Amino acid sequence: MRPRIAIDAMGGDEGARVMVAGAALARHRHAGFQFLFVGDEAQIREALKDHPNLSAASDILHAPDVVSGDDKPGQALRGSKTTSMGMAVNAVKTGEVSAAVSAGNTGALMAIAKLALRTMPGIDRPALSALLPTMKETDVVMLDLGANTECNSRNLVQFAVMGAAYSRIMHGFDRPRVKLLNIGTEEAKGTGTIQEAAATLKGAGGLHMDFLGFTEADKISTGEVDVIVTDGFSGNVALKALEGTARFVTDLLKRSFLSSLRSKIGFLISRPATEMLRDQLDPNNHNGAVFLGLNGVVVKSHGSADAKGVANAVEVAARLVEDSILERISEDLKKISETSPVAEVAK
Known part of the structure; x- marks a missing residue:
């Protein structure tokens, strides 16, 4: 399918100019991309003047308000009907676009996306996932990076399923290597929650992954694993x-x-x-964190990303749409038999 992507043009440190430039770069690389720019119409039209080839592939949806970096999630939710971020996500909900990209307030974006799109069947909580550079040729998928500070074993197992589906799309792996982040690699190490998640993943059948136990934080960048799963608190600390x-x-x-x-x-x-x-080490080359587990594709760009970084975020969104990330996750969850330990986890 040819992706049409909503761009929150007012998100990010430099607003419409960089967001439009990033979209233009993405379309230069992928001629079929279509865009819906959401935000202040005058600013968007001014930015589009520098990219005439983009105008024909773009529509503008005027949004009178903006979610600021200081807004609390509750504030952002209350004003979501008139903000560029809220209207961009709503366009995914209505089916007007295939995905949304925003460089705005992360907490606000998660709250708006979760309320508008809801979580997928079989998923309790969405997770924030990103590609991190490694010593090998491929990046590592890591989740959760801050959406859920406290998680139970059921959440971790679902994160593993989502992360493996993401890795299969981005890297083409049939069976990504998956590990849980822990304080040691020995089987007896870690909290009860981590131990329960490991036991569930070891006993599961039919999943498109190879669960290989535990990894420590100093191994995140070695490339010895394709997907690293953890709770949002530990993941955010490790990322920072x-x-x-x-x-x-x-x-x-x-x-x-x-x-x-x-x-x-x-x-x-x-x-x-x-x-x-x-x-x-340039974060623009790895830009584009994804809220996995929602009934729609929403990608978070770094607020300080330049045009190259925004283009990468757009390309991540398009790739997930083109390769049907939602269907892949759903299929993986359905393949878990009802007698499997994971089946109880997914309910």
Whole structure:
């Protein structure tokens, strides 16, 4: 199916200019993409002047209000009928578009999307998932990254099913390798909740994944696993630690290369390697977190993303639509027999 994607044009640090530029870049790469830009019509039309080829593939839906970064989820919900974020998500609900992309307030987007789209049958809670860079050629899918601070074993099993479906689409794996994030790899390690989830996944049949037990946080970036499952509290802490470490490494390298003339010469010699490192750690190249488990596709872009980052988020949304992420998750849940431990988990 040819994806038509709603863009919350007012979300993000720079608003319509960058959101429109990102959509233009995505359409340059994929000529079939269609867009519905939601937000201040005057600003959107002004931004579209720089991308005439995008105008023919785009419609505008004027939204008089905007969800600010400081708005609480409750505030965002109350005003969702007139905000660009709320109207973009509602367009998914009505079937006017196939997916929505926003770079706005994460908590507000989750609240609006969950209320408008509801969770899929067999899923108790939606999870925030993203692709994180690894030492291997493919990224690792990690979830939950902050949508659910407290989770039971049933939630973790459902996250594993959703994460595996996501990995199958993004990387083409038949049976993604799945592990639970834990404080150790030994079978006896971890809380009762993690132990219960592991036992359920080990005993399940018919799932499109290979459950391989536990992994620790220092192995997230090694590429030894395709999907890492955890609760939103631990996942968000791990994500922020990874982002902070990446900034630390790049800043340290920059400072070291500027410390002396010899270091500057060394930088010139090693520039290809440092450029590769910078590209690998650039969050714009991995932009596009997904709210999995909803009856619709909603993708969260970094608020500070540039046009390249927004384009990547748009492409993630389109890929999930084209490869039927909702149907894949539903099929995986249905394949769990009613006598399987996971069947009780999915009810």
